[in-house]
Structure formats: C-alpha cells, structure tokens
Amino acid sequence: xxxxxxxxxxxxxxxxxxxxxxxxxxxxxxxxxxxxxxxxxxxxxxxxxxxxxxxxxxxxxxxxxxxxxxxxxxxxxxxxxxxxxxxxxxxxxxxxxxxxxxxxxxxxxxxxxxxxxxxxxxxxxxxxxxxxxxxxxxxxxxxxxxxxxxxxxxxxxxxxxxxxxxxxxxxxxxxxxxxxxxxxxxxxxxxxxxxxxxxxxxxxxxxxxxxxxxxxxxxxxxxxxxxxxxxxxxxxxxxxxxxxxxxxxxxxxxxxxxxxxxxxxxxxxxxxxxxxxxxxxxxxxxxxxxxxxxxxxxxxxxxxxxxxxxxxxxxxxxxxxxxxxxxxxxxxxxxxxxxxxxxxxxxxxxxxxxxxxxxxxxxxxxxxxxxxxxxxxxxxxxxxxxxxxxxxxxxxxxxxxxxxxxxxxxxxxxxxxxxxx
Amino acid sequence: xxxxxxxxxxxxxxxxxxxxxxxxxxxxxxxxxxxxxxxxxxxxxxxxxxxxxxxxxxxxxxxxxxxxxxxxxxxxxxxxxxxxxxxxxxxxxxxxxxxxxxxxxxxxxxxxxxxxxxxxxxxxxxxxxxxxxxxxxxxxxxxxxxxxxxxxxxxxxxxxxxxxxxxxxxxxxxxxxxxxxxxxxxxxxxxxxxxxxxxxxxxxxxxxxxxxxxxxxxxxxxxxxxxxxxxxxxxxxxxxxxxxxxxxxxxxxxxxxxxxxxxxxxxxxxxxxxxxxxxxxxxxxxxxxxxxxxxxxxxxxxxxxxxxxxxxxxxxxxxxxxxxxxxxxxxxxxxxxxxxxxxxxxxxxxxxxxxxxxxxxxxxxxxxxxxxxxxxxxxxxxxxxxxxxxxxxxxxxxxxxxxxxxxxxxxxxxxxxxxxxxxxxxxx
Numbered sequence: 001x002x003x004x005x006x007x008x009x010x011x012x013x014x015x016x017x018x019x020x021x022x023x024x025x026x027x028x029x030x031x032x033x034x035x036x037x038x039x040x041x042x043x044x045x046x047x048x049x050x051x052x053x054x055x056x057x058x059x060x061x062x063x064x065x066x067x068x069x070x071x072x073x074x075x076x077x078x079x080x081x082x083x084x085x086x087x088x089x090x091x092x093x094x095x096x097x098x099x100x101x102x103x104x105x106x107x108x109x110x111x112x113x114x115x116x117x118x119x120x121x122x123x124x125x126x127x128x129x130x131x132x133x134x135x136x137x138x139x140x141x142x143x144x145x146x147x148x149x150x151x152x153x154x155x156x157x158x159x160x161x162x163x164x165x166x167x168x169x170x171x172x173x174x175x176x177x178x179x180x181x182x183x184x185x186x187x188x189x190x191x192x193x194x195x196x197x198x199x200x201x202x203x204x205x206x207x208x209x210x211x212x213x214x215x216x217x218x219x220x221x222x223x224x225x226x227x228x229x230x231x232x233x234x235x236x237x238x239x240x241x242x243x244x245x246x247x248x249x250x251x252x253x254x255x256x257x258x259x260x261x262x263x264x265x266x267x268x269x270x271x272x273x274x275x276x277x278x279x280x281x282x283x284x285x286x287x288x289x290x291x292x293x294x295x296x297x298x299x300x301x302x303x304x305x306x307x308x309x310x311x312x313x314x315x316x317x318x319x320x321x322x323x324x325x326x327x328x329x330x331x332x333x334x335x336x337x338x339x340x341x342x343x344x345x346x347x348x349x350x351x352x353x354x355x356x357x358x359x360x361x362x363x364x365x366x367x368x369x370x371x372x373x374x375x376x377x378x379x380x381x382x383x384x385x386x387x388x389x390x391x392x393x394x395x396x397x398x399x400x401x402x403x404x405x406x407x408x409x410x411x412x413x414x415x416x417x418x419x420x421x
Numbered sequence: 422x423x424x425x426x427x428x429x430x431x432x433x434x435x436x437x438x439x440x441x442x443x444x445x446x447x448x449x450x451x452x453x454x455x456x457x458x459x460x461x462x463x464x465x466x467x468x469x470x471x472x473x474x475x476x477x478x479x480x481x482x483x484x485x486x487x488x489x490x491x492x493x494x495x496x497x498x499x500x501x502x503x504x505x506x507x508x509x510x511x512x513x514x515x516x517x518x519x520x521x522x523x524x525x526x527x528x529x530x531x532x533x534x535x536x537x538x539x540x541x542x543x544x545x546x547x548x549x550x551x552x553x554x555x556x557x558x559x560x561x562x563x564x565x566x567x568x569x570x571x572x573x574x575x576x577x578x579x580x581x582x583x584x585x586x587x588x589x590x591x592x593x594x595x596x597x598x599x600x601x602x603x604x605x606x607x608x609x610x611x612x613x614x615x616x617x618x619x620x621x622x623x624x625x626x627x628x629x630x631x632x633x634x635x636x637x638x639x640x641x642x643x644x645x646x647x648x649x650x651x652x653x654x655x656x657x658x659x660x661x662x663x664x665x666x667x668x669x670x671x672x673x674x675x676x677x678x679x680x681x682x683x684x685x686x687x688x689x690x691x692x693x694x695x696x697x698x699x700x701x702x703x704x705x706x707x708x709x710x711x712x713x714x715x716x717x718x719x720x721x722x723x724x725x726x727x728x729x730x731x732x733x734x735x736x737x738x739x740x741x742x743x744x745x746x747x748x749x750x751x752x753x754x755x756x757x758x759x760x761x762x763x764x765x766x767x768x769x770x771x772x773x774x775x776x777x778x779x780x781x782x783x784x785x786x787x788x789x790x791x792x793x794x795x796x797x798x799x800x801x802x803x804x805x806x807x808x809x810x811x812x813x814x815x816x817x818x819x820x821x822x823x824x825x826x827x828x829x830x831x832x833x834x835x836x837x838x839x840x841x842x843x844x845x846x847x848x849x
Contacts, residue, residue: 218644
C-alpha cells in the first residue's frame with residue numbers, strides 16, 4: 001500500500017507540469033523510439049514476405065537471356081535442367097519451375113495497348129508464375145496443342161462473362177481453337193502492381209525514388225506489362241524448344257542466393273542471363289541487415305544516456321529546491337529511506353512514461369518509414385521482445401539516474417532545510 | 422569590449438564553475454550530441470565525397486550506344502554492326518569523338534590452384550577502349566594493337582580490373598597478376614591468356630558495395646561493365662558477329678550534351694521504356710548515370726544527416742528546459758543584479774554565455790568520444806567512417822549552435838523578470 005501511495009504521489013508530481021515533463025523526457029522517448037522502430041519494420045516485412053510471399057512475388061525468380069551479351073541469347077528447355085541442378089545444389093527446395101515462350105501477342109482493337117498474350121509453356125509454368133487454380137486443372141504432360149489454361153482476365157478480354165473448363169476459345173491469329181482446361185484465380189491487386197524486382201509500380205515514390213535508384217544500380221526498365229495483365233493464355237509448348245522466360249519459386253529469403261547461383265551455372269554453360277527477383281525483401285530477410293544493429297544500439301544508448309543525464313540533473317536540482325518539502329516530510333516522521341524511495345519512484349515513473357511514449361513514437365516512425373518505401377510488402381509490426389528490452393533498459397537507466405538525487409535528498413538535514421527559510 | 426561586458430561574461434563563467442556537478446552533467450548531454458554528430462558527419466559526408474570522387478573515374482565524357490537490356494514480346498533484337506558504328510561516327514561529325522565498338526560476354530575463368538572457376542565479364546575491344554574510362558593502369562601496361570588475340574591454339578593477351586585480379590588470386594598482391602596466366606572458356610573451348618596489365622579499382626567501397634549489391638543478378642552485362650570486375654582482351658578474340666555496344670568518348674561536357682542530343686534523335690534514351698519496347702538501340706549517358714548514383718547516395722546520407730540533426734534538437738530541447746528550470750532557481754540572483762544596475766541585455770548575455778560555455782566544453786569532450794565511437798562502429802559494422810579536421814570544425818560549430826539554441830528561451834525568461842515583484846514577494 002505504501003509503495004502504491006509513493007508511486008501515486010510521484011505520478012501526481014509529474015502531472016503538475018506536463019509540458020516540462022514531456023520536454024525533459026525527450027531523450028528517453030527518442031531513445032526507445034530509435035530502438036524499436038528498425039525492428040518493427042524488419043520484423044513486419046519479414047512476416048509479410050513469409051505469409052504473403054506468393055501474392056507479393058517474394059518467392060519468385062524470373063530468368064531471361066541477356067540481350068547485351070555476344071553469346072547466343074536463347075534459352076531452351078534443356079536449361080531447365082541446369083536451373084533445377086543449381087537450385088538443388090545447396091539443398092534448396094523448389095516450389096515451382098516452368099518456362100514459356102511468348103508465342104503471340106494480340107492487340108485489342110477497341111483498347112490499343114491492351115494485349116492478349118499466348119504463352120507456350122512447359123508443364124508447371126502456371127504454378128511457377130505464382131498462380132492458383134480457380135476451376136479445372138493445370139496443363140498436364142499428355143495435353144495436346146488444343147488445350148489451354150487461362151488467366152482470370154481473358155474472359156473479359158474476349159467479351160465473355162466468364163470462362164469455365166470445357167469452353168472453347170480462339171485468340172485472333174491463332175491457328176486453331178483451344179479448349180479451356182483450367183482457369184486461374186484472379187490475383188490480388190497488390191500482386192498486379194508489383195513487378196519482378198518487387199517494386200510497387202503504383203507507389204507514389206516509385207517513379208521519384210525507385211526508378212532512379214534502379215537506374216543508379218544499373219538496372220534499366222523492362223517492358224513486361226504482359227506479366228501483370230491477367231490476360232495470358234497458357235498452351236502446351238509443342239514442337240518448340242526455345243523459351244523466352246524461365247520461372248521458379250523458392251523460399252523468399254533465398255531468392256537472391258538462388259538467382260546468383262543459377263546465373264553462375266548458366267555462365268558455365270556459356271549462356272549469359274539476367275535474373276529478376278525482389279531485390280529488397282531478401283536483404284531484409286537476410287542476416288546482412290543485422291549489421292545495422294550496432295548503429296541502432298549506439299543511437300539508442302546515446303539518446304538514452306542524454307535522457308538519463310538530464311533526468312539526473314533535474315533530480316539534483318529538485319532535491320535542492322524541494323529542501324523545505326523534504327524537511328517537513330522528515331519532521332512528520334518520514335525516514336531517509338522514504339525520501340529516497342519517493343525520488344526513485346519519480347525516476348521510475350519518468351522512465352516508464354518516457355519509454356511508453358517512445359514505443360508509440362517508434363511505431364509512428366516505422367509506419368512513416370514503411371509508407372515511404374516503394375517496395376511491395378514493406379510494412380511494420382509491434383516488436384514485442386525488442387520493445388520489452390528497450391523499456392527495461394530505459395527503466396534501469398532511469399532508476400540509476402535518480403539514485404544520486406535520491407541519496408542527496410535523503411541525506412539533507414531537515415533542520416537546515418527549515419532554517420534556510 | 423568594455424568593462425561592463427567583461428564583467429557580465431566573467432559572471433557567466435563563474436556561474437558555470439559554481440555548480441560543477443550540474444554544469445558537467447549538462448556538458449555531458451552536449452558531449453553525447455556532438456559525439457553522434459561527429460559520427461554521422463564522418464560517415465555521410467566522408468562517404469558522399471569519396472563516392473563523388475569515384476564516379477568521376479567512370480567516364481564523365483563517355484556515352485554508350487548499345488543493344489536494349491530487354492525486348493518486348495515479339496520485338497527483334499536490333500543489329501549493331503559496322504554499319505551502326507559508321508553511322509555513329511557520321512552522326513558525331515565535328516565533335517571530335519573516339520568511337521570504340523566492343524563485344525562482351527560472361528565466361529568462366531580458371532587459374533592454377535583453384536578448382537571452382539570464377540565467372541567474369543570478358544570485354545573485347547580496340548586499345549582505344551581505355552580512353553572511354555578514366556581509370557589509370559595500376560600495374561603493367563594496357564592492351565596494344567599488336568597484342569595477340571586469344572585463340573584455342575595461341576596464347577592471348579589480356580588486362581584485368583583490380584577486383585578481378587583479387588578475385589582470381591586472393592592470396593597475392595594485384596601487382597603480381599601481371600605475367601600470370603589464366604584459362605578462359607568460350608563456346609566450350611579453353612584459351613590461355615597472359616595478363617599484361619591491371620587497372621586500378623575505381624570503387625573505393627567495393628566490399629561494402631558488393632555486400633549490399635542485391636541487384637547484381639538483375640544487371641545486364643552492359644550495366645555490369647561498370648562494376649569493374651572485367652577482363653579486357655584484344656578486339657579480335659571473339660571473331661566476327663554483332664557488337665554489343667559502342668563506347669564513345671568526347672573531349673568536353675558540351676560535346677557530350679550535343680552528342681547525346683544527336684544520338685537520341687536516332688536511337689532511344691536508355692531510360693525511355695516506350696522506346697525500348699520498339700526495339701531500338703539505346704543511348705546510355707554515363708554522366709546521367711553518375712548523377713543518379715550521386716542523387717541516390719545523397720538521399721541515403723540525408724537520412725544520416727536527419728539523425729544527427731534530430732539528436733542535436735533533442736539535446737537542445739532538454740538542455741533548454743533544464744536551463745529554464747535553473748533560471749527559476751536563480752530569480753533572486755537575477756533580481757539583485759538588476760537592482761545593481763545590470764540591464765536586461767546583460768542578464769540575457771550572461772545566461773547565453775553560461776549556455777554556450779557549457780555546450781562548447783561538452784562539444785570539445787564529445788569530439789574524441791565521437792572519434793573513438795566511429796572507429797568502434799567501423800570495426801563492428803565495417804562502414805567507411807572517415808574523420809577529418811573539417812568535420813571536427815563543423816561539430817564544434819554545432820556545439821556552439823546547440824548552446825545558443827538552448828539559451829534563447831531561458832535568457833529571454835530571465836531578462837524579462839520584474840526585479841521589484843521577485844524581491845517584493847521575497848521580503849513579504
């Protein structure tokens with residue numbers, strides 16, 4: 001009960017001058033905010049990549065021949081074998097592998113620029129591209145050239161309400177009719193605005209920050225609208241060996257490593273290729289990002305130390321200015337320990353309030369940081385463990401900072417304190 | 422400075438020493454703020470200046486005409502042969518250009534004593550190609566017109582980027598690569614090449630760059646040229662066939678602008694997606710790329726600058742509040758000094774002198790703390806901190822500013838005090 005009374009008294013004191021308390025708490029607030037905000041972004045983004053990897057394309061690698069190489073710039077079916085071997089070299093599980101040749105693009109006479117794309121695919125391509133099935137089945141090895149699997153937007157492009165397995169379609173210029181055996185589920189909006197490099201094309205900062213950054217990295221824009229059009233018709237690749245694209249899916253954290261391994265193996269096989277994969281998410285998911293931990297820790301401690309020193313200074317000052325109050329309390333029967341306890345309680349309260357506000361500010365910063373990033377899947381979450389550690393450290397440092405003022409207040413002579421007045 | 426001024430300043434300095442614990446705690450706050458400032462400035466300014474120096478070496482006066490990095494479905498790869506080289510020369514008539522076509526491909530490279538090959542980019546071009554870079558030859562010599570092209574039967578000649586030499590012979594000094602032999606596999610056939618020269622590495626932060634270079638797999642060979650991990654071989658090494666790029670170097674900035682205009686009128690700007698879709702050759706202006714690199718670095722270091730500004734502001738807010746509380750405690754003193762004839766501005770000056778002195782002392786203590794901190798972080802994070810006296814001067818300026826900012830409100834508060842009211846209340 002006595003403890004509670006002391007704490008309540010301390011809280012009351014802080015509330016007497018809320019603005020001053022708030023200003024003096026800046027060190028603790030910013031220290032805790034700096035400590036929790038990077039973890040919030042990193043953990044949130046990692047979780048998003050893990051849970052929505054397929055939707056965001058975080059688990060996808062696309063490969064095409066490098067047109068700027070003097071070596072023959074053609075991929076063939078045999079290259080799938082090289083890719084599979086390269087992925088499995090380190091025991092990485094393959095979630096899907098496929099390849100396609102863009103056999104035909106059909107412009108919509110009513111909407112110039114809108115294309116229907118016919119892809120000649122090897123078996124498994126739809127899954128490797130990240131599709132899920134809405135109806136029917138995927139293409140199978142036994143399917144002849146008259147079967148197809150369509151993406152969700154094909155029906156609308158053909159002017160039909162819907163396509164179901166068994167329907168027959170014939171894209172303009174295609175030599176024969178195709179029987180629909182499967183219909184892909186519509187992809188979520190986020191997936192349709194995310195490119196192969198993991199950038200959100202409709203993010204307000206994509207053009208201003210994303211494109212120049214990619215240019216600075218030596219990555220030029222690529223015409224690949226068809227991939228996000230939802231208007232692709234997958235037909236079995238018959239009689240053609242050439243592939244324009246090879247797609248595969250692996251664990252999101254590994255896409256960068258896998259892509260570079262495949263590129264090396266393809267080089268050994270005399271083929272120069274370009275690998276497209278989300279650039280930022282693997283960085284966030286990998287261990288390299290933890291190199292920044294030391295910097296964050298330094299910032300955290302610097303802010304917290306500043307806060308502690310200011311708190312100590314304030315404590316010493318109030319031990320002086322409150323000499324009379326302390327003296328009266330002592331004459332009323334309060335022991336030295338009671339006085340010290342009261343100062344410690346005030347320090348504890350200050351640290352707790354500061355740390356709490358710091359967590360709130362940290363989340364605000366995390367939200368701001370995440371919203372400024374034109375990378376799909378960049379988000380934040382509340383990092384429970386890091387927040388607990390930061391708050392605990394802040395409280396311990398706050399208590400240590402109020403130790404000296406508490407001792408000084410307790411050791412004041414009550415007679416002297418009253419005589420001064 | 423008149424006597425009165427001197428006495429005001431002395432009074433201010435005396436007050437700093439009168440409360441040593443309090444003053445040193447305030448100074449400590451300022452020390453931490455300055456330490457952080459030193460750290461961040463030596464990271465962001467230093468790195469930015471270094472990178473600005475580096476990119477100059479990439480060829481400020483160089484343009485490239487090349488095959489587009491990707492083709493839209495159904496679009497054919499445009500040809501780039503003698504006709505296009507000739508056309509480029511014609512287009513640039515009068516600008517005094519050096520036009521060097523090149524072929525490039527990636528190839529596995531083996532050297533004695535290493536089982537796993539390294540894949541490096543092989544660039545085949547005439548000796549004038551060196552002119553399109555601004556990089557000095559560090560060891561040995563550059564390629565000459567009479568150097569033997571590599572062929573399956575005949576030993577060829579090659580030059581290496583320093584990073585390639587370090588990659589191939591990690592245990593050796595890059596200078597020792599000169600004279601060494603390597604095996605290059607092209608179209609399944611091995612050729613032996615003798616290294617005659619090593620170019621110096623224009624990327625000062627190569628290790629850092631490569632650690633965080635997530636985009637390397639997504640770069641085309643042409644873009645990878647500027648990672649400077651290449652092997653340069655005589656033009657005839659790859660035999661006939663299309664070129665993959667033409668490097669053009671011009672004598673002046675104006676000529677670069679003019680050339681850029683003339684070339685883009687015929688071919689597409691490398692950043693123009695719509696033009697790429699048409700399957701045109703592309704024009705890549707290295708200066709634009711260098712500017713983009715500069716902007717991105719600046720955006721990066723802006724975050725760093727925000728951090729130290731924030732820390733200094735936080736320190737200023739806290740010290741300011743603390744000073745304000747201290748001033749309240751000194752109402753009597755201030756009132757008495759006013760009665761003695763001190764003017765408002767004397768009081769304000771005294772408080773400001775106290776604030777600036779404390780912050781400056783803290784700042785001077787903070788400099789070495791920041792310096793040591795930067796070195797510790799450099800060891801842990803392997804970030805390239807670079808400390809210079811200039812940065813120390815900036816940090817000292819920041820410390821003075823911090824003192825000034827944190828004294829403004831307390832000084833105003835003390836100066837506007839009514840002596841009669843304070844002392845009257847006291848005497849009652």
